[in-house]
Amino acid sequence: MPSPEFRSTSRPPEIDLAIALRRATAGIHAEIEHLPLMSRLTSETVTLDDYRYYLRAILAIHAPLEQTLYARLDASVNERLGVRPKLPALLNDLDEQGLKYNMAVLTVTPAIALPNDLSATIGGLYVLEGATLGGRTIARHLRRLIGEPLGSTRFLDFHGQQTSASWKAFTGALNTLAAQHTLVPDRVIAGALAVFDHVYKRLESSGGA
Ligand code: HEM
Secondary structure, eight states, rough: OOOOOSSSSSSOOOOHHHHHHHHHHHHHHHHHHHHHHHHHTTTOOOOOOHHHHHEEEEHHHHHHHHHHHHOOOOHHHHHHOOOOOSSSHOOOEEEEEEEEOOOHHHHHOOOOOOOOSSHHHHHHHHHHHHHHHHHHHHHHHHHHOOGGGGGTTTTTTTTTTGGHHHHHHHHHHHHHHTTTTTSSSHHHHHHHHHHHHHHHHHHHHOOOO
């Protein structure tokens, strides 16, 4: 007769979706960190021009992607996740650097082939939100080496001192939505991987040796 702790229960084990996402995407995240454009940004010899180059490259990737993801999100899920678009912050940083952009061109750029379901969409948002964790560290690094001309780095340091709290709230909401079966974990992970892959390819083709 099995001991009580080995008796099966009718409930399947809860999945920690946030941890599963981190594990599933760790490899592609590491590859992104090693791309020439990103390596320049985190090097000890980074220049203001490198930062400007990065801002332009990330605008072309981020603007259509964010627009696609938010267009698919309904208001109640958006509120539960506590997310808001980062594009205004990015445009602020470009303006500060005196960099011109054409929004009309950016928003018609085809974004990404991603299944149009809530799980995949939220997988994509995980990528954009998670980027604020490393972004804060990168912003600190740039400020140390470039100083005042860097400007306010609102995009990289999007949540500022609230970075940890925002991330906890976001991942907490992810896990709650998964526990309530509003999200299908495998589809969330597939969405995150598709978006990471898209970002990787676009950053790779942006060059920045
Ligand atoms: C040089 C480039 C980058 C560096 C150095 C970097 C660094 C980091 C660091 C330090 C963390 C926090 C890990 C932790 O708290 O344990 C992180 C998390 C994360 N980053 Fe990056 N990152 C970079 C680029 C990116 C890009 C371009 C994206 C996506 C657009 C991205 C998406 C994420 C995500 C989704 C997480 C959350 C991982 C988790 O689930 O905990 N990162 N990154």
